[in-house]
Amino acid sequence: MALQQVVLLICGGMHPPSYTGQMLATIDQDEVLSQLGNVVCAPQSGLGVLSPFALRQALEARLDSTTPEAAPTALMIWAFSAGCVGATALAAHWQRHRGPVLALFMVDGWGVPRDPGVPTYRLSHDAAAHHTSRWLGAGDRDFYAEPAVPHLTLWQQPQAVTGWTVEQGQRSERLTAADFLCERSRAVIHRYSRDC
Numbered sequence: 118m119a120l121q122q123v124v125l126l127i128c129g130g131m132h133p134p135s136y137t138g139q140m141l142a143t144i145d146q147d148e149v150l151s152q153l154g155n156v157v158c159a160p161q162s163g164l165g166v167l168s169p170f171a172l173r174q175a176l177e178a179r180l181d182s183t184t185p186e187a188a189p190t191a192l193m194i195w196a197f198s199a200g201c202v203g204a205t206a207l208a209a210h211w212q213r214h215r216g217p218v219l220a221l222f223m224v225d226g227w228g229v230p231r232d233p234g235v236p237t238y239r240l241s242h243d244a245a246a247h248h249t250s251r252w253l254g255a256g257d258r259d260f261y262a263e264p265a266v267p268h269l270t271l272w273q274q275p276q277a278v279t280g281w282t283v284e285q286g287q288r289s290e291r292l293t294a295a296d297f298l299c300e301r302s303r304a305v306i307h308r309y310s311r312d313c
């Protein structure tokens with residue numbers, strides 16, 4: 118089944134690993150995402166989140182021990198803040214050399230340009246970060262918090278952050294950041310499963 122061929126990489130920023138707890142809880146509470154065979158947390162040692170090489174090594178070490186060699190591996194990434202730097206470069210490499218990247222979710226990856234060859238979704242802690250991030254490449258669909266929240270709150274408490282989804286410059290739906298991550302993730306997994 119295609120669901121077992123999808124790997125979700127969680128790539129936090131330069132913060133204590135405990136800050137990623139709510140993201141992992143969000144995955145565990147989702148009926149589809151909780152069924153993924155591989156959810157990999159990127160190592161959070163120093164500047165490792167900035168290095169696509171370090172991220173790839175951690176990911177491949179995990180895959181080598183859990184995934185049959187012949188199985189194509191599709192990658193989905195949830196990245197936060199500084200973690201978006203390494204995750205964006207890893208996604209471009211993976212897409213070109215290893216397998217499909219279903220989605221890259223850049224959570225407050227302000228200042229990080231997107232690769233147009235990788236399906237990307239941006240989440241921002243306020244409208245100003247949302248609008249200025251679009252200069253470096255808007256996501257396929259984006260989310261911004263309204264009311265605005267502190268930067269770390271978007272990653273630590275995504276279920277408590279409400280805001281708007283934006284597609285082609287239009288406001289469309291009000292929901293939480295956790296719902297946006299899960300709904301978009303389920304949609305790309307469904308599309309991948311259908312096409313396999």
